[in-house]
Structure formats: C-alpha cells, structure tokens
Amino acid sequence: MPLTEQPVLSVKNLTVHYGDGCPLCAAHLEKNRCSACGTVWAANDICLDVFPGEILGIVGESGSGKSTLMQSIYFDVEPTEGQAYLSDYYKGEKNIWMASSAEKRTIKNNIMGMVYQNPILGLRMDYSAAANIAEKIIAAGSRNAGQMTERAKELLTAVEILTSRMSEAPKNFSGGMQQRVQISKALANNPSLLLLDEVTTGLDLSVQAKVLDLIRKIIAEFGISVLLVSHDLAVIRMLADRTIVMLDGKIIESGLTDQILEDPQHAYTQQLVHSLL
Amino acid sequence: MNKNYNYAFLDEGSKREIRRSILKAVAIPGYQVPFGSRELPIGRGWGTGGIQITLSLIGPEDTLKVIDQGSDDSVNAVNIKKFVRLCTDVPTTTDTREASIIQTRHRVPEIPMKNDQILVLQVPIPEPLRIVEPREEVTKKMHAEKDYAPIWLQLYESLIKYKKITIGTEYPCMVENRYIMNPSPIPKFDNPKLNDSQCLYLFGAGREKKIYAIPPHTKVTSLAFDDVPFEKESFKGKKCRLCGNENTYLDEMFDSDTGEKHYQCSDTSYCKEVRMKCH
Numbered sequence: 001m002p003l004t005e006q007p008v009l010s011v012k013n014l015t016v017h018y019g020d021g022c023p024l025c026a027a028h029l030e031k032n033r034c035s036a037c038g039t040v041w042a043a044n045d046i047c048l049d050v051f052p053g054e055i056l057g058i059v060g061e062s063g064s065g066k067s068t069l070m071q072s073i074y075f076d077v078e079p080t081e082g083q084a085y086l087s088d089y090y091k092g093e094k095n096i097w098m099a100s101s102a103e104k105r106t107i108k109n110n111i112m113g114m115v116y117q118n119p120i121l122g123l124r125m126d127y128s129a130a131a132n133i134a135e136k137i138i139a140a141g142s143r144n145a146g147q148m149t150e151r152a153k154e155l156l157t158a159v160e161i162l163t164s165r166m167s168e169a170p171k172n173f174s175g176g177m178q179q180r181v182q183i184s185k186a187l188a189n190n191p192s193l194l195l196l197d198e199v200t201t202g203l204d205l206s207v208q209a210k211v212l213d214l215i216r217k218i219i220a221e222f223g224i225s226v227l228l229v230s231h232d233l234a235v236i237r238m239l240a241d242r243t244i245v246m247l248d249g250k251i252i253e254s255g256l257t258d259q260i261l262e263d264p265q266h267a268y269t270q271q272l273v274h275s276l277l
Numbered sequence: 278m279n280k281n282y283n284y285a286f287l288d289e290g291s292k293r294e295i296r297r298s299i300l301k302a303v304a305i306p307g308y309q310v311p312f313g314s315r316e317l318p319i320g321r322g323w324g325t326g327g328i329q330i331t332l333s334l335i336g337p338e339d340t341l342k343v344i345d346q347g348s349d350d351s352v353n354a355v356n357i358k359k360f361v362r363l364c365t366d367v368p369t370t371t372d373t374r375e376a377s378i379i380q381t382r383h384r385v386p387e388i389p390m391k392n393d394q395i396l397v398l399q400v401p402i403p404e405p406l407r408i409v410e411p412r413e414e415v416t417k418k419m420h421a422e423k424d425y426a427p428i429w430l431q432l433y434e435s436l437i438k439y440k441k442i443t444i445g446t447e448y449p450c451m452v453e454n455r456y457i458m459n460p461s462p463i464p465k466f467d468n469p470k471l472n473d474s475q476c477l478y479l480f481g482a483g484r485e486k487k488i489y490a491i492p493p494h495t496k497v498t499s500l501a502f503d504d505v506p507f508e509k510e511s512f513k514g515k516k517c518r519l520c521g522n523e524n525t526y527l528d529e530m531f532d533s534d535t536g537e538k539h540y541q542c543s544d545t546s547y548c549k550e551v552r553m554k555c556h
Contacts, residue, residue, distance in 0.1 A: 101418070124336040127430065127434050128438065130433075131437055134430065135426055139426035149437070
C-alpha cells in the first residue's frame with residue numbers, strides 16, 4: 001500500500017484516562033492502573049492510520065483498550081488527549097474531536113458507520129428494520145419516504161434479509177439477523193469508514209461464519225475502509241489486511257496480519273497466537 | 278366576586294412572572310419556556326397550565342369562553358368558567374365571536390378567530406420529542422441542535438406499518454422552520470388553522486411547567502414527507518345529524534340500543550349557531 005495515500009482515518013496520540021493522573025503514573029503502572037494515584041489509563045498514546053479500502057484489525061484481551069479506542073472514534077467516549085482526522089471531514093485537516101456536537105452527529109451519520117457487539121446499542125429494537133435504516137437517511141436530510149423504502153430494500157437485500165420482513169421490529173429477529181440489520185443501517189449513507197466492534201462475538205459458529213462472509217462480501221462491494229475490533233484471532237485472520245495488537249491500553253505490535261500471526265514478536269502476541277493453535 | 282382572593286386568584290407577582298414567560302414564548306415561536314407553575318384549587322393535569330395563562334391575562338374588559346372537546350357544557354369547561362367568574366366577575370359566553378379569551382382543550386373553534394382574540398390551549402405533554410426520547414436533558418439538546426430525525430422516524434414507521442400516517446392528535450408541526458412543536462391534543466383537522474392565523478395561540482402545560490406560543494401570522498407546517506403530503510381527517514359522506522354540516526370536525530356517537538352510528542359537530546356552539554340561522 002503506497003504510504004503517500006491519505007488515510008481515511010488517522011488517530012494521533014489518543015489518550016483516555018480516568019482519574020487526574022500524577023507524575024508517578026508512567027513508572028507505577030500496574031497493567032493500566034497507576035498504583036500511586038489510582039488513575040486508569042484506558043488508552044495510552046495510541047496512533048494509527050486506516051487507508052482507503054483497507055481492513056485494519058485490532059486484537060487484544062478484554063481491558064486492553066480496544067473498545068475505548070473504538071468508542072472514542074465514534075464519540076461515545078471523550079478522549080483526554082489526542083487528535084483524529086477523517087479524509088472526508090475538512091479533507092483531514094481538522095481534528096474531529098474538536099467538532100461541534102451537531103458536526104459530530106453529521107460525521108456519525110454520513111462519514112462513519114458503527115456496528116456494536118450488542119445490537120441494542122445500534123438499533124431501535126421497537127422500530128421496524130426499514131425505519132432503522134430510514135433514521136440514518138432522514139438524519140442526512142432526505143424527506144422522501146419512497147426513496148427511503150427503496151434504499152432500505154436495497155440494503156436489506158445486500159445483507160440477505162427478506163424484504164418481506166422489513167416492517168418487522170428487530171426485537172423479533174434472531175441475533176444474527178439483528179447484527180445484519182445493524183450492518184445495513186451502518187451502511188445507509190455510504191460511509192467511508194465502517195467500525196466493527198466484536199460483531200460476531202456471542203453468535204454461534206455457523207452464524208458467525210455467515211456474518212463474516214457477508215462482511216467480506218459487503219466490503220468488496222462497497223469499497224469501504226474498516227476498523228475491526230475483535231479478540232478472536234480467527235476473525236482477524238479471515239478479514240484484516242493489517243493488524244494492531246493492544247495490551248493494557250497501549251499498542252504493542254503492528255504489521256501485516258500474516259506477519260503477526262506467523263512471526264509474532266512480542267511475548268503477549270506469541271502467547272495469543274499460540275493459544276489459538 | 279369572592280373578595281377573599283386576589284383578583285384572578287393568583288397574586289400579582291405570580292401573574293407577572295407568567296406574563297413574562299408568555300412574552301418570551303411569543304418572542305420565540307414554538308419554543309417551550311419554563312415557568313413556575315402555581316398551585317391551584319384544581320389538580321394538575323386538569324388544565325392548570327391553561328388556567329394559569331388565562332388568569333394572568335384576564336382583566337375586567339375581557340369576555341371568557343371555555344370549551345372542552347369542543348363543548349361549552351362539559352364538566353371541566355363549566356367549572357373552569359365558574360372558578361374564573363368567582364374570582365374576577367368577568368362575563369362568560371359560549372359565542373366564539375364575543376369572547377376575547379377562549380380557553381380550550383382538544384379543539385380550535387370552527388369559526389375563524391380574529392386578531393383581537395387569544396386562544397389558550399391546555400397541554401398535557403408539551404414535548405413533541407417525548408414519544409421518542411424520555412430524557413428532558415436530551416430533548417432540550419435535540420431542540421437546540423435541531424436534531425429532529427427521531428420524530429420523522431416516528432412518521433416513517435407509521436407509513437411502513439400502516440401505509441399511511443396514523444397520528445390523529447398531537448400531530449407535530451414545524452414553527453417558522455425552527456422548532457418542532459406539539460400542538461396539544463387537537464385533532465390534526467385543526468392543524469392548518471395554526472398557520473398564518475389572525476389570533477394569538479398560547480399553550481400552557483401546568484404539570485410539565487412549560488408555556489409556548491404561536492403569534493399571529495406565524496408559519497406553521499404539519500410535518501409531511503415530500504412524496505406523502507399531510508392529510509387531515511376526512512368526513513366524506515358524513516354530516517352532522519343536528520345541523521347537517523359536512524365541513525366540520527364530527528364526533529362519532531354510538532347508540533347501543535339501536536346499534537346505529539351518528540355523527541355530530543364537535544364544536545357545539547358552532548352547531549347551535551348554524552341551526553339558529555336555518556330556523
């Protein structure tokens with residue numbers, strides 16, 4: 001991948017800590033918690049780039065800061081420090097974390113799509129699948145109901161949900177279907193970046209395979225860049241071009257996925273890859 | 278007049294505070310102004326918002342009309358009139374044209390209002406976004422940022438489920454392209470009367486402690502999709518059994534003895550007037 005290309009998403013020095021921090025923090029970290037002042041460093045000086053059409057995987061054990069990273073990018077968590085740039089927001093010249101709340105909403109609607117591990121966070125469970133997709137389109141400014149319905153049909157077909165069920169509420173759907181509705185909702189306004197947070201965790205193996213297949217198909221079809229968080233190396237192996245390994249809020253290793261899986265350098269990564277086999 | 282109470286029941290300071298909130302509401306059409314809702318000898322939820330507006334505005338020159346569901350004679354309307362008369366001696370009327378202040382619940386009168394009249398509406402839930410967002414803190418932000426997608430979602434959901442918008446009352450409307458407003462539980466039949474009207478509309482919610490207003494000649498549009506226009510209730514083929522009118526809002530009445538359905542004007546004073554003219 002030519003490095004001169006402008007990244008779709010660029011995160012610089014993201015730090016999220018809970019607590020005020022103290023001068024002793026750097027030397028007294030017990031995992032990600034300072035034993036002197038008790039501050040938790042959920043994300044510590046994270047830098048990463050996602051390039052166009054690329055799938056960047058993030059692995060790490062629970063508590064390693066994967067979700068904090070993801071939630072910061074999607075404005076669910078307010079970062080303590082750091083900058084993030086999107087190529088579709090002022091051509092990557094303005095820090096998205098400094099945007100006004102109305103601008104942040106526009107970014108969430110039009111530039112990014114998020115798929116949560118728990119579909120309750122991403123969907124309105126009591127509204128129909130079609131209305132869930134329409135919400136995104138309405139937020140982008142459309143007021144044409146016919147066009148919304150057409151788009152909903154198109155997207156639900158892409159995620160293999162029968163359009164005859166589009167007027168049903170996701171609460172009546174199976175877990176795998178809910179996840180697929182969430183994916184179609186995230187894609188409603190053709191975002192340039194898709195955030196996938198543990199999308200297959202909690203689904204049974206056959207459904208997992210199906211959702212993963214579908215994600216691969218959609219990524220190819222829509223030509224979208226993806227940031228993929230998972231603690232499951234099988235998912236990372238199947239989807240990610242490049243992978244970042246996180247531990248205790250820090251990035252400890254990054255590189256091509258094959259390279260990480262075949263020749264892990266860090267002791268933790270070695271252990272992780274080993275436990276997979 | 279009962280001299281044991283201050284004129285119009287509320288003390289002068291309270292009335293002034295409410296009038297100040299009303300002025301602010303008039304200055305920002307469709308915006309919900311918080312106010313200190315007072316105790317009244319009537320339970321909250323029984324029209325105390327409207328009564329407080331009426332009491333703070335009323336003076337010796339005024340004539341009051343009170344309607345409930347279009348009727349001048351319902352218990353609520355009669356008792357509110359009695360209460361205001363008790364503490365002001367202001368004359369009351371059932372004639373829409375004669376009144377200077379009309380307090381109402383559920384209806385806007387059929388006779389067009391004039392520029393020297395005020396219509397006071399009693400509002401149970403002033404927040405149009407409450408149905409999609411239970412938290413006040415969040416709905417305030419949504420209004421501030423004009424984040425109205427969820428309310429449109431509500432309309433779209435209705436279209437998807439029933440092929441038409443099924444909201445009958447409290448049909449949300451956009452005021453001067455800025456605030457989405459809940460026009461209180463008037464039927465959507467009355468929504469068009471809010472647009473570019475001659476009179477001043479004041480909305481009072483006593484329990485929720487909010488006042489909002491539509492000043493005369495304000496642009497009020499009922500929400501509708503580009504390809505699905507707003508439609509009010511149609512009473513095609515039905516007419517009032519008393520006055521024969523076909524263009525008013527009709528109540529459906531069911532006679533359990535004969536199993537027959539009748540239709541009757543919901544605005545009783547208008548119906549009476551039409552009948553008087555005929556005879």
